[in-house]
Amino acid sequence: xSPAEMSNQxxxxxxxxSAYQIEGAHDEDGRTPSIWDTFSHTPGKVANNDNGDVACDxxxxxxxxxxxxxxLGVQGYRFSVSWSRFLSNGVTRNPKGIDFYNxxxxxxxxxxxxxxxTLYHWDLPKEFYDDRGGWLNPDVPKYFxxxxxxxxxxxxxxxxxxxxxxxxxxxxxxxxxRGTHAPGHKSYKEACVAAYHLLKAHGLxxxxxxxxxxxxxxxxxxxxxxxxxxxxxxxxEAAWKRFYAYHNELYAxxxxxxxxPENLSSYLRENMPPITVEDSKLFSQPLDFVxxxxxxxIQIKAGSNPPNFxxxxxxxxxxxxxxxxxxxxxxxxLLLWVHNTYHPKSIYITENGAGLHDTWDGKSQIVADxxxxxxxxxxxxxxxxAKESGVPLNGFFCWSFLDNFEWGYxxxxxxxxxxxxxxxxxxxxxxxxxxxxxxxxxxxKP
Ligand code: FCB
Numbered sequence: 001x002s003p004a005e006m007s008n009q010x011x012x013x014x015x016x017x018s019a020y021q022i023e024g025a026h027d028e029d030g031r032t033p034s035i036w037d038t039f040s041h042t043p044g045k046v047a048n049n050d051n052g053d054v055a056c057d058x059x060x061x062x063x064x065x066x067x068x069x070x071x072l073g074v075q076g077y078r079f080s081v082s083w084s085r086f087l088s089n090g091v092t093r094n095p096k097g098i099d100f101y102n103x104x105x106x107x108x109x110x111x112x113x114x115x116x117x118t119l120y121h122w123d124l125p126k127e128f129y130d131d132r133g134g135w136l137n138p139d140v141p142k143y144f145x146x147x148x149x150x151x152x153x154x155x156x157x158x159x160x161x162x163x164x165x166x167x168x169x170x171x172x173x174x175x176x177x178r179g180t181h182a183p184g185h186k187s188y189k190e191a192c193v194a195a196y197h198l199l200k201a202h203g204l205x206x207x208x209x210x211x212x213x214x215x216x217x218x219x220x221x222x223x224x225x226x227x228x229x230x231x232x233x234x235x236x237e238a239a240w241k242r243f244y245a246y247h248n249e250l251y252a253x254x255x256x257x258x259x260x261p262e263n264l265s266s267y268l269r270e271n272m273p274p275i276t277v278e279d280s281k282l283f284s285q286p287l288d289f290v291x292x293x294x295x296x297x298i299q300i301k302a303g304s305n306p307p308n309f310x311x312x313x314x315x316x317x318x319x320x321x322x323x324x325x326x327x328x329x330x331x332x333x334l335l336l337w338v339h340n341t342y343h344p345k346s347i348y349i350t351e352n353g354a355g356l357h358d359t360w361d362g363k364s365q366i367v368a369d370x371x372x373x374x375x376x377x378x379x380x381x382x383x384x385x386a387k388e389s390g391v392p393l394n395g396f397f398c399w400s401f402l403d404n405f406e407w408g409y410x411x412x413x414x415x416x417x418x419x420x421x422x423x424x425x426x427x428x429x430x431x432x433x434x435x436x437x438x439x440x441x442x443x444x445k446p
Contacts, residue, residue, distance in 0.1 A: 011387070012114070012395035013440040014076030015069065015417065016351050018121035018166065020052045021404035023082060025059035029096035031085040034123035035134060035175075039182030040405075050410025056402050057425050062104055068418060068427060069401065070111040073440040077113050078291075078350055078397045079104070080121035080166065083147055090125030090143060098154055105158050114160035116348075116397070118221060119148055119205065121166040122181065122407075129183050135171065135194035145204035149212055156213035163291055163350070164205040167223040168198040168251050177307065180408050188307045192271040199254050203282035210285075220255060221291035221350045224248045224338070226330025227298050230313055235302035239310045243300045246308050248334075256342040258284035267306040289394070290342070291350030294334055294379075296320075297327035320375065322355040322413060328378035335386035335393060346394045352379050353399035355406065355413040360421055360428050367419040367430040376432055380439065384446035398436055402427070 020036045027033075040051035058065055069077060084090055085097035108115045124134050131137060144164075152162065165171070174181035177191035185191075206218055227247060229240035241263040245253075249261035250268075258280035260272060275283065296319075303311035317325040331352065338347060354375040360367050376398060387393040403416035411422060417432040438444035 010394060012075040013436065014074050014078055014114075014116065014395055014397035015072065015401035015436070016078040016397040016399045017058075017401050017404065018080040018118070019082035019085070020055070020121070020123040021400075021406070022056040022058040022402055023085075024052065024054040024057045026051075026053045028059065029085075029100070030088045030094040031082065031097055032088045032090075033126040034082070034084050035126055035129045035182040036123050038126055038129070039184055042184070045184060046408055047410040047412050050405065050412075052405045055405045056420050058402070059100065061425065062100075063107060065402070065427070066104075066107045066111055066113070068429070069113060072417075072433060072437050074436070075112070075114060075440065076116050076160065076395055076397065077108055077401070078116040078118065080118040080123075081151055082123055083120065084123065084125040087125070087147055087150060089127045090147070091127075093150065101155060105155055109158060115155075115158065116161050116163070116350075117151070117155065117159045118163045118166050119151060120144065120164065120201075122171055122175075124182075133185075133190075134183055135176065135197045136190055138197065138200075141197050141200035141204050144201035145208040148205035149208040152209040152213045152216065156209070156216045159216065161217040161219060161289060162209060163219050163221045164202045165198060166221045166350075167293060168195065168202070168220075169223055169247065171198060174408075188267070189271050191307070192268065193273060195250065196273040199251065199283050200279070202255065203279070203285060206285050206287070207282070217288035217346075219287045219289035219291060220251075221293060222251055223293040223295075223351075224252075224334055225294060225296050225298050226327050226334055227300055230299045230301040233302075236300065239302040239308070240300040242308045243298075243310045247298070252290075252338075252342060254280075254283040255287070256284060256344070265306070265308050267309070271307075287344065289346040289348060290338070290344040291348045292335070292338060293351035293399070294331045294349065295322075295352065296324035297330050298325070320354045320371075321357050322409075324355070326354075326375060326378075328375075328382040330382075331379050332382040332386045332389075335383065335391045336389060339386075339391040344392070346392050348395040348397065349383055349393070350397050351399035352376075352383075352396070353415045353417075355409075355415050358414055358419060358430060360419050362421075365428070366434075367428050369417075369430040369432050372417070372430065372432045373435050376435060380446045398432075
């Protein structure tokens, strides 16, 4: 075994996507609408009024997509299951939808790629929204546990891991507080209730899956970023502490410690539903791994608006086209912090990547994306340094395999290491695809 292969042991290179962002086939084979179908079809909610009706058409092109992934040589693929494709209306087994995920999982295994499944990447079945507002409805966590059990029964014999939720903070914050994501509510009081129900869904989902498939590694995917106070004034320091508790700890603390973080703002302390003794046990069941999604540094300054009484000033460091500050060092310190604070058994970077505009000339075999290559190289390096410092980091999934429907930004933002020519659905690998291929094969060392 070469030294490169040795250092790659217990470490897996992967790529990541999510159902609504790539699948399309929104009304085919028994799939029923999710809150993202409703939201994206509401004029003015998504840039250019784009929607995920067709997206990358991965539902039809999955086989050639898996071939392209096999060509990349990655050992893992992180994807999400569309709840309302698997269970029509969120509750009824949908044989054709289930069959799609069976074929996908088998297709991955056939190509020696481990399936990393996420149950919920924001596409809540519409019926649950119509009935008492989705995550505001205390029954939704129970429906989620039923769904988790169905998926575990069906696919748990073949997947490498199952994560309950992707970035629950984004669901509660953007979906219910800021209103920039589905279902588009603008009430932080509601965001608090939604957050509590998301924690319940995680806990009930873990419990349901463990009883059915005790051997499947289970976890959750949390978004965390590097946060820094804009000055050393006591106001900005205090603001930073509040924001840190909200952004990096609101879910992690209940999940690892069974309680909310100490430094939440007074507003959040008043509005977050209390964690009972029962909840505390439910939320903090042992997990086999945690997935971390890391993208940027965010600066924090004291402000006057709830929930955090903070502002996030304009970027000073170079940014991606999302306006997100590029700060690879933050990934290293964040991983060390997660390791030292929560001691998870295993950590994966489940997302990291750059939203940058790249163009295809209509002829070339490769799309040039030097800025993404640079972004990824620097983040891989930082992650590797964390690993060498003792963080139990077991894999790095780049976001994203394909350019795709980037939520409120529609198709205007591209994160893929494979370019999609949307009119023809042609896939063209970018330079970053070859970078990733070299990491995956061990040819290139982090
Ligand atoms: C994350 C999401 C993912 C994608 C990236 C850019 O917050 O989980 O779906 O939108 O950001």
